[in-house]
Amino acid sequence: MTAPLLSISGLTKAYPGVVANDNVSFDIGESEVHALLGENGAGKSTLVKMIYGLVKPDSGTMTWKGQPFTPAEPKAARAAGVAMVFQHFSLFDALKVSENVALGMEDPPPMGDLARRIRKVSETYGLPLDPNRTVGDLSAGERQRVEIIRCLLQDPKLLIMDEPTSVLTPQEVDILFKTLNKLKEEGTSILYISHKLEEIRALCDHATILRLGKNVGECVPAETSARDMAEMMVGDTLQTPTRTTEKTGEVVLDVSGLSLEPATPFGTKLKNIHFTVRAGEILGIGGVAGNGQDELLAALSGETLTWKDAVKVNGKEVANLGPNARRRMGILAAPEERLGHAAAPDMSLTENALLTGAIREKLTGKGFVNWSGTTAFAEKIIKDFDVRTPGPHVAARALSGGNLQKFVIGREVLQRPEVLIVNQPTWGVDAAAAAAIRQALLDLAANGAAIVVISQDLDELMEISDRFGALNEGRLSDIRPAAGLTIDEIGLMMGGAHGMEVAQVGEDA
């Protein structure tokens, strides 16, 4: 390897109260796929924002091909040859692919030329995409291709990808990796941000591991075990959740023929969903985001009422009962969106404990709130689930995502649910806390609760589910025992690679 393409030395960036990056140094060579590995809040995003010119470092230097590199804004970084695919797409649903690409360009060519170039790039790199389709009709994987092609049209020397696989099915991940390998062969360097260790082992040449803003180690992923990398990330030995196999009991939750029109124009329609969950059993529901997960949770929690015999618990019809009536029966839920849905951002943790705990924890008498009892309940959640916060008086908004997630899950688990529905229980939570949450769910099941875990993290679902199904465009696949499922089979259950030949196979399966 010759001189590095980008050399980072002693980069430091502090925000009030937190040092996001503390003296971080590493090199990215030409044609190198470099992984940036770390838990949420480790400082990965801040670091790449400095490279992309969105954030100015407090101190430290960057060198680009031997020259000092201080991009004042993303335009300057792009001019040097840095391109970035963000985790959240910035695309307009109502516009065509080519129009969206043109919007991101400094000096867009005529539409016809652009469409031809998009087609050419998409064929060269194996990223099938029709420039004339409307973005609103594309799957998450296809939208990501739009973003990638938008970057490739700039002929970047360094492509930064922020958690690119979180919205992809396994088949789509394969396609993406082929593209990235081809780019690497052609001399493009890639900075790949992820916390998915197996992907990094398969793809990356080098990895830099960040923890709490510091560079805590480097490794060659192919020669390092996933467990070792995870422990470097966490700085601690990891506890793998253990499950004590219990015999499952009677059917508790019985969903049959659940169909639901979406409440909003951008919602997903649920189509004829059937499943049952027995006492002591965890049903994992996978699928790419936006395929009906939110709608399914709302129908089960009682936020959305369904009028037919669609949802039964212990043989009793509950489809027309609201959230509080269902809580009385022991049906609890934890939605995905923490701020604004599972918790009220500006209210204290005590008040947020009351939000779902009022009924089962008997926190009100004749309508009057027992605040001391509520505070005690909030403190119990904080203690039992290791929520890091000064106390229950703190506003939910002030907690980090992972800590609030622990609070939200803990709040439901401690109410001794008979049926618990959780959506993305460990999203944005560090590995140690995620393990604790999974363990809590397993313990709950061992004590006889029926649990539905909706998640996009397949590793998580395989780890804790007894049976597995996948949502795809509002339909639920057949439910199959989780043990022995291969990643290919799961991918096909999730709908295969959207917009590809493989998708046809997926529908037959």
Place this chain on the structure above:
Amino acid sequence: MIKLEKRPMPSRTLSMATPLIAVVITMIAGGLLFAALGKNPFEAIRTIFWDPVLGEYAFYYRPQLLVKAAPLVLIAIGLSLGFKAGIWNIGAEGQYIIGAICGAGVGLAFYPTESILIFPLMILAGALGGWAWAMIPALLKVKFGTNEILVSLMLVYVAEQLLASMSLGLLKNPEGHGFPGSRNLNDYPSATSWINEAAGLHWGMAFAFIAVIFAYVLLNRHILGFNIRLTGEAPRAARFSGVNPTRLILFCLGTSGALAGMAGLFEVSGPSGQISIDFNVGYGFTAIIVAFLGRLHPVGILLAGLLMALTYIGGEIAQGNLGLPSAAIQVFQGMLLFFLLALDLLTNYRVKFAAKGAA
């Protein structure tokens, strides 16, 4: 490009202090306004803020302060419940008028019978009238999803027409020599809201205090108050929590309507005395300012109501003694709300001068 960025943890002290800072800035800006009009700004500010409370004739003005503050507080307390939940009743003025018409109508129907039951019956009728008027936007909102801001506001004008027709027709004083307006309820002992007219005490003040305590307990101790706050802060979380939005809309609009109706009744049977074409003086609108000036907090509203009454009384003195135009006083009152809202924004957000965002 100027961008507003939400502060992660707005300062509590600052958020408590903003009403005071807003008053001070209003004094400064108002002083400049008065100076521009050729008046001595210090004298004008002193006349407005000092004379009614501690000046030479304060013994006369102090009861006036309560007379003005009572309806403002009573209405604002009701409005604040809805405002906290994101339900915007802008039509309290209309509910106030209808409450006055219904309450006075009941009283006049019994004239000249004397009974201790008549006045409680009038209060009930006033509250029911205001409640019913507020139920119109409430039902339209829950049934058809209409905008309660527009409907409640437009109903104010309907109420004003109704008031004019009542004072010229059905409720006109038969012994009034043809002048518009009803009998004076102050001359009807069973139907007057004065407890002690000389001391300037009427039942509206008692009810305003009760409303403050009621709202405080509701918001801080009761699950319904919690649901109101939750709905305002995070509607989706409220639905997840099991709050029924329809019931909440009916409760909030109904309560604010009933309180506004009661305020109207106390006013018409006390300080105003009779139903006349223009007996209403905009308390229903001013109460919106009072509610926000008091940070939608019951105790804050009590203080804000008194402050607002002060600017009214002081404004009148300034008009009389210094010859300030009434428009200038209204501008002065408007400034108060403007500065309060501006400071609010700056407490919760910080202004950033940022370059255009990345593509």
